Amino acid sequence: MNGIVERFNKLLDLSMDYLEDGVRKEHHGNEAKPEIIEEDSLDRVESEIAACSRCRLCENRIKTVPGKGVLHPKVMIIGEGPGAEEDKTGIPFVGKAGQYMDKWMDAIDLRRDRDLFIGNIVKCRPPGNRDPHPDEIDACRGYLDRQIRILKPSLILTVGRIAAQVLIGSSNGIGRLRGRMYDYKGIPLIPTYHPSGVLRNPESYRKPVWEDLKAVRKFLDSL
Template sequence: MDEKLLESYWNLLNLGDDYLRCGRKRRHPSLRDAGFTGLKASPALRSVPARDTDPALLLKEIAQEVSSCTACRLHEGRHHAVPGEGVVHPMVLIIGEGPGAQEDASGRPFVGPAGQYLDKWMKAIGLSRSEHLFIGNVIKCRPPGNRDPLPDEAAACRPFLDRQIDILRPKAILTVGRIAMQLLLDTTDGIGRRHGKRFEYRGIPLVPTYHPSGVLRNPEYRAPVWKDLKALRSLLEELG
C-alpha cells in the first residue's frame, strides 16, 4: 500500500476514535513513530501497537479532560472539576446531580454531609467506596448556588459520563436525586414516582432513589430509601 495513503488512513482512524471518545481532535504520533516499519503487505499493520485499553488509564484520561474542559459556562466559576472516583470494576456506580461547595473545593465527589450519609447507606447493604463503588455526577462542575444544571450544561458533560460507564461496566447503577434520574432515564417524572424501580441505562440495570441531602432535610424519606437500597441489594444478588 502507498505510504501516503496508509498515513492518511491512520490519521482518519485516529480522528474517528478521538471524536467518539472525547469529542475533539487530539495529537497522535505518526504511523512510523507509532512503530509501523513495513509497507510490503497489509499484515504489517499488526506491528502498530494497540491503543491503551487499561481501564484505570482511560479513566485517568477522562479525568484530565474534565479538569481542562471549557465546553460550557460552568468552568468559569469552578475551583475544581469533579470527574468522580472509585474502583475500576465497581459493583455499583452511584451517580448524583453535581458537585456542591465542598466537592468543588476538594475535587472529590460526595465528601460533605450528604456523602458521609451516603457511605452509611452503602455500609448498610455491605458496600464500601474502597472496594465496591465508583461515585460521580452527571455534571462535573458546580452550578452557581447549586442550581439545577441547564440543558446545554448537562449535554456538555454527558459524553464524559457515558464514556466512564462504558469503561467501568458496573453491575448496577444507583442514581441519587431527581436530576440524575431524569437525565439518564429521559423523563420529567419526579423521583417519587420512580424510586426503587428497575430501569436500564446503556445495557446496565439502574435503580433510582432519593438524594442523601434531601433525606437529611426530610427524614420521612428514610423508609423509602431503605426499601430502595434493599431492592438494589437484591438486584446485585440476582446478578451474582
C-alpha cells in the first residue's frame, strides 16, 4: 500500500508538467472537478507524428514509427530510432534485434500484447542507422513525453546509449549508466544495452543485460 501511495504522490507531482505543457488539466485551488482543457490520446499523438516534418528525418522515411503496445504497460521500452525493417512496416523492433528482445522479455514473463509498449526517442529512421542528431532528438522529444504521460508505464526500460543518455540527462556511456535505477518524471527507469549491440558482442553484454532484466522483474514483482 505504501508503494501505491508513493506512486500516487509522484503522479501528483507530474501535474506541474501537465500545466507547463498545457495538454492536460488546469487546477483551480480546491475545486473538486478540474477543468479539462484538452484530452490527449495515443491516437492523436500518432496522427501528429504521421504528418510531422519538424526535423530532416521526415525527408527519407517510408513510414513513421510512433510506437506500439498496451495502455498502462508494465514496461515501456524505449530505443533510439527505427531501423530499416521498422521504417518499412511502421512497427517498432520487428527486425533481428527486436526478435531477440522479444526473447529477453519472454525470459522475464513479459509479452508485447499484454505487458509492453515499445517505442523510440525519434519516430523516423535516421539515414543509414546513424545516431539521431541532438536537434532531431529535441524536435521529437515532445511526442515521447506525451506518450509517457498518456501511457503511465510502471517502469521505463531504455535500450542502448542514446535513449539512456537522453532520458537520464547524462553524457556517460551505457556501461557506466546501467546497473542502477533512475527516475524519469516520477517513473522508475532502468537502462540496459541495445539488443543489436548484444547480438554483435554477446560475450561482453549478455551477462549485464540479464542482470538488468532481473532488476526489471524484481521491481515489477515488488509492486
